[in-house]
Amino acid sequence: MIHFKRHIKHKIMKKKIIVFSLFFLLVFLFLYAFRVIVSQQRPLADLSFLTQSQWDVLENDPGIRYRGKIQYQLRCYKCHGFNGEGVDAVGRYYGVALNDDQWIYGSSHNAILNVIYNGAGEMKGYGKKLLLSDIHAITVYLKTINLDK
Numbered sequence: 762m763i764h765f766k767r768h769i770k771h772k773i774m775k776k777k778i779i780v781f782s783l784f785f786l787l788v789f790l791f792l793y794a795f796r797v798i799v800s801q802q803r804p805l806a807d808l809s810f811l812t813q814s815q816w817d818v819l820e821n822d823p824g825i826r827y828r829g830k831i832q833y834q835l836r837c838y839k840c841h842g843f844n845g846e847g848v849d850a851v852g853r854y855y856g857v858a859l860n861d862d863q864w865i866y867g868s869s870h871n872a873i874l875n876v877i878y879n880g881a882g883e884m885k886g887y888g889k890k891l892l893l894s895d896i897h898a899i900t901v902y903l904k905t906i907n908l909d910k
Contacts, residue, residue: 805888808878810871811897819901829902832895836887845906856884860906874900 811819819825834843840856841847847858857865866876877896880886887896 805879805886808875808888810874813870816870816901819897820905825898825901826905828895829898829900832891832899833902836891837899840884845903859903870900870904873903 833845837856837859838854840854841859842854842856845859846854847856848854862868864872866872866881874896875881876884877891877899878886878888878893891899
């Protein structure tokens with residue numbers, strides 16, 4: 762009887778080990794597949810610029826400006842500072858200042874859009890990472906960031 766109970770416990774333990782191993786194998790395969798899918802480079806779509814009247818419509822929408830501020834705070838502050846101040850006295854940020862009138866790559870909406878989308882200098886582009894509507898919103902916010910001072 763004791764031998765039979767040990768045999769049953771041994772079988773149950775084997776099944777648990779097999780199920781546990783299969784579970785971790787499936788988790789590993791899932792994570793590996795996810796990594797492969799995410800790491801595949803997709804081509805950067807051609808950027809189409811907006812007319813000034815289209816930018817005016819976006820600028821007059823308070824929801825767009827707010828969305829741009831939120832997206833800026835999520836993605837841009839790490840380099841450019843919370844208020845677009847760029848490099849501060851302590852050196853916490855290393856991006857250029859965005860809350861002044863000096864724009865290295867142009868100050869028009871489309872110039873700013875192009876820099877965010879394609880990148881410029883040391884900044885990598887966000888065309889593959891963000892929705893174009895989010896990039897439009899960030900552009901609108903950046904054009905008006907001086908007004909918030």
